[in-house]
Amino acid sequence: MLSLFQRIRARMAKTLAPEEKAAGKLGTFIGVFTPTILTILGVIMYLRFGWVVGHIGLWKALLIVLLANSITMVTALGFSAIATNTRVGTGGAYFMISRSLGPEIGGAIGIPLFFCQALSVTLYAYGLAESLRFAWPGAPLQATAFLVIVLVGALAFRGAGGALKMQVPILLLIALSLLALAGGVVAGGGAPRALATEASGQYSFWFVFAVFFPAVTGIMAGLSLSGDLANPRRAIPRGTVMATLTGFAIYMLVPVLLCLGADSEALRDNSLIWTRIALFGPWLVLPGLWGAIFSSAVGSVLGAPRTLQALATDRLAPRWLAAAEHTAEPLSGLLATLAIALLAVFLGDLNTVAEVVTMFFLSVYGTINAIVALEYLSGNPSWRPEIKVPWWLSLGGATGCLAIMLLINIRASLTAVMVVLGLWLLLRRRERSHAWGDVRRDLYEAVIRWALVCLSRRPMTARNWRPHILVFVSNIDRRLPLVRYGAWFSQERGVVTVCELVVGNLLELNLNILERAKHIDRVLDQAGIVAFGEVDVVENIEQGIMTVTQANGIAGIAANTILLGWPDDMERLVHFLRVIRPLRHINRSMLLGQVETPPPLREGQRRSIHVWWGGLQRNGDLMLLLAYLLSRNPEWRNARIQIMTIASNQMIKQQTETMLAKLIPEIRIEAEVEVMAKPEDTSVVELIHARSASADLVILGLGMPAEGQEEGYAERLTELAAGLRSFFFVHNGSLFIGELISQ
Numbered sequence: 001m002l003s004l005f006q007r008i009r010a011r012m013a014k015t016l017a018p019e020e021k022a023a024g025k026l027g028t029f030i031g032v033f034t035p036t037i038l039t040i041l042g043v044i045m046y047l048r049f050g051w052v053v054g055h056i057g058l059w060k061a062l063l064i065v066l067l068a069n070s071i072t073m074v075t076a077l078g079f080s081a082i083a084t085n086t087r088v089g090t091g092g093a094y095f096m097i098s099r100s101l102g103p104e105i106g107g108a109i110g111i112p113l114f115f116c117q118a119l120s121v122t123l124y125a126y127g128l129a130e131s132l133r134f135a136w137p138g139a140p141l142q143a144t145a146f147l148v149i150v151l152v153g154a155l156a157f158r159g160a161g162g163a164l165k166m167q168v169p170i171l172l173l174i175a176l177s178l179l180a181l182a183g184g185v186v187a188g189g190g191a192p193r194a195l196a197t198e199a200s201g202q203y204s205f206w207f208v209f210a211v212f213f214p215a216v217t218g219i220m221a222g223l224s225l226s227g228d229l230a231n232p233r234r235a236i237p238r239g240t241v242m243a244t245l246t247g248f249a250i251y252m253l254v255p256v257l258l259c260l261g262a263d264s265e266a267l268r269d270n271s272l273i274w275t276r277i278a279l280f281g282p283w284l285v286l287p288g289l290w291g292a293i294f295s296s297a298v299g300s301v302l303g304a305p306r307t308l309q310a311l312a313t314d315r316l317a318p319r320w321l322a323a324a325e326h327t328a329e330p331l332s333g334l335l336a337t338l339a340i341a342l343l344a345v346f347l348g349d350l351n352t353v354a355e356v357v358t359m360f361f362l363s364v365y366g367t368i369n370a371i372v373a374l375e376y377l378s379g380n381p382s383w384r385p386e387i388k389v390p391w392w393l394s395l396g397g398a399t400g401c402l403a404i405m406l407l408i409n410i411r412a413s414l415t416a417v418m419v420v421l422g423l424w425l426l427l428r429r430r431e432r433s434h435a436w437g438d439v440r441r442d443l444y445e446a447v448i449r450w451a452l453v454c455l456s457r458r459p460m461t462a463r464n465w466r467p468h469i470l471v472f473v474s475n476i477d478r479r480l481p482l483v484r485y486g487a488w489f490s491q492e493r494g495v496v497t498v499c500e501l502v503v504g505n506l507l508e509l510n511l512n513i514l515e516r517a518k519h520i521d522r523v524l525d526q527a528g529i530v531a532f533g534e535v536d537v538v539e540n541i542e543q544g545i546m547t548v549t550q551a552n553g554i555a556g557i558a559a560n561t562i563l564l565g566w567p568d569d570m571e572r573l574v575h576f577l578r579v580i581r582p583l584r585h586i587n588r589s590m591l592l593g594q595v596e597t598p599p600p601l602r603e604g605q606r607r608s609i610h611v612w613w614g615g616l617q618r619n620g621d622l623m624l625l626l627a628y629l630l631s632r633n634p635e636w637r638n639a640r641i642q643i644m645t646i647a648s649n650q651m652i653k654q655q656t657e658t659m660l661a662k663l664i665p666e667i668r669i670e671a672e673v674e675v676m677a678k679p680e681d682t683s684v685v686e687l688i689h690a691r692s693a694s695a696d697l698v699i700l701g702l703g704m705p706a707e708g709q710e711e712g713y714a715e716r717l718t719e720l721a722a723g724l725r726s727f728f729f730v731h732n733g734s735l736f737i738g739e740l741i742s743q
Helices: 006-013 028-040 043-047 049-056 058-083 092-101 103-132 141-158 163-188 205-216 222-228 232-261 264-269 282-313 331-347 350-378 391-408 410-428 440-456 480-490 513-527 541-551 570-578 580-585 620-631 650-667 684-692 710-721
Strands: 469-473 496-503 532-538 561-565 589-594 608-612 640-647 672-677 697-701 727-731
Touching: 028 163, 028 222, 028 232, 028 282, 043 049, 043 103, 043 205, 043 232, 043 282, 049 058, 049 205, 049 232, 049 264, 058 092, 058 205, 058 232, 058 350, 058 391, 092 103, 092 282, 103 141, 103 282, 103 331, 103 350, 103 410, 141 282, 141 331, 163 232, 163 282, 205 232, 205 350, 205 391, 222 232, 282 331, 331 350, 350 391, 350 410, 391 410, 469 480, 469 541, 480 496, 480 513, 480 561, 480 589, 480 620, 496 513, 496 541, 513 532, 532 541, 541 561, 541 570, 541 580, 570 580, 570 710, 580 589, 580 727, 608 620, 608 684, 620 640, 620 697, 620 727, 640 650, 640 684, 650 672, 684 697, 684 710, 710 727
Parallel strands: 469 496, 469 561, 496 532, 561 589, 608 640, 608 697, 640 672, 697 727
Antiparallel strands: 589 727
16 A cells, blocks of 8 residues: 555644654554555456466466566665665655655656556556456446546545554455465365466567566555654665565465466456465455455555645645645545546556556656666765665666566657656756757767756755865975875865965966966876866965965856865964854865875775864864765775764763764764763873874864964964874864754
């Protein structure tokens, strides 16, 4: 079932804010596993599994089960990665995708997802209509399906409060029907009679696959209860994967039992073949069949309006669809869902509806898998899921979805792909670019211009933030290790600019700026550092840093972090400290450090990064993010990040340990925490020196000294730096102070 219980939650807590409603009580079994497995074990299993085996034989039927479940398992893992990478609130699959991957991609997936859910209502209605023929042999399929949709819609409007209590009984009825099927096969002592690989020849392998595939598309059912779960990050991955594996095991067993219980002709011609094979005939099969189909239909008719409401709330669908009347479900969205479901009745029969639903689901699953792969390949610092799916696996899932769509129906698959791409382009609200040239440089310039224009129109958020670093040096050859750290911090995803400042008068200096800039580029290329070099002549250091910083960048890309090397004299250090205030005024962060190239690692050795957490200056989030980004580079892979802080007494020590213990799981950065109580006879500087003298890198906070107090602060920093090998003092002046690691 898809969104079966959001109505209950909304009725009980519709006056709460969205954040308050997210504190649910459901666990993994009731909240995720049960609705997911109920949707998986539904109409196709009861009414079309025999048809599948009868038309293509047992071995090809098992191959279809394997292929279909491979796609859904990879997609389930992708959903699990998204669920563990972002805070999960109400809204189900669309909420997770749009909040994690952006509204354009969320809309491109959410709109087809809505149609999947709406058409699923028709699918279940046809299934229920077919099964009713057992009691009413002459029942017209289309008219009965039409009536079932109307009745299900009426139930959705009036309420589905009893559905939560009916989950487990329905699951037990399904289990009884499976046991009855197995018991009937054992009692009948049948032999395999449908093993032929070319049974009827009436339908192609891929058409049969298309009819079967909706049987495994229940993986998103549990996501609709995300806001009601006690621990969504834990429940969604576990419940979804458990249900998918359980469904796979059952689906590998059922065709074998059907093959042993009836011949190919009976399997093809009798959609209710279960009632002939099972013990006690229809008495144990039909209750499970009707319960599964009806609960899935109700779930779909409740889930589709919720998806449409979320789309409308985000202004990706007409706003009037977001309005709810006296019920928790939006009436306008419910009516739109019923209208689509009723129109789909005229597609003809269950097989045709199943094929259409398959194309929509494959396009949705393929898009999701492609996005998860691109998140990994893009190197986004905020993509830190607890469940890590290899990018090649997600990319393979996306490719597999597209390939199977083409094999099923080329025209329909190309149409589905164009619909998703068209929605994405429409939601981006960009104009077409006609600046295509005849040679590669023209093409590159057109693409770069388009990208910069699009980027400049997109608002920067904490989730998108990454370091674009402007490194100031007086001599590139001497400061090359510092530049390398800048490249490591950007993780070769941000833009690094190396600026060599020359103090003097441009007209009086005997300096070839172009040749000096080329020298910088050569040094960077030889060192394997991807960065842009430039030379700027300035009248003084302080004004020069500010002028170059403000002029840096183009369109939506500009330096947000200034990197300075530790100076050789106190006077220059004072100059550096004086620019913190104006840099903060233009939302620029500053790193001030002294580094050396780390020696090669021995086998089994790990580098150490010490982050000294103070908390008073609010630099901690940038310090931790820099440590994490550094650890993502090959030279620092698996580095040991240690968060260290000093407490003045035991009570503060315990409070700090508790706070950091809660913080680490939230930020999804592997780090160790060490809180030290300060001895009375030891200074803070001595304690830091004793603990971090041998660390490969030490990251400390950098405050903003009061005007006129820069010299005293410089002396304290010099004393602290004296006992450290490689270090950075970090001042967070960004727009997103306190948010950089919370996304």
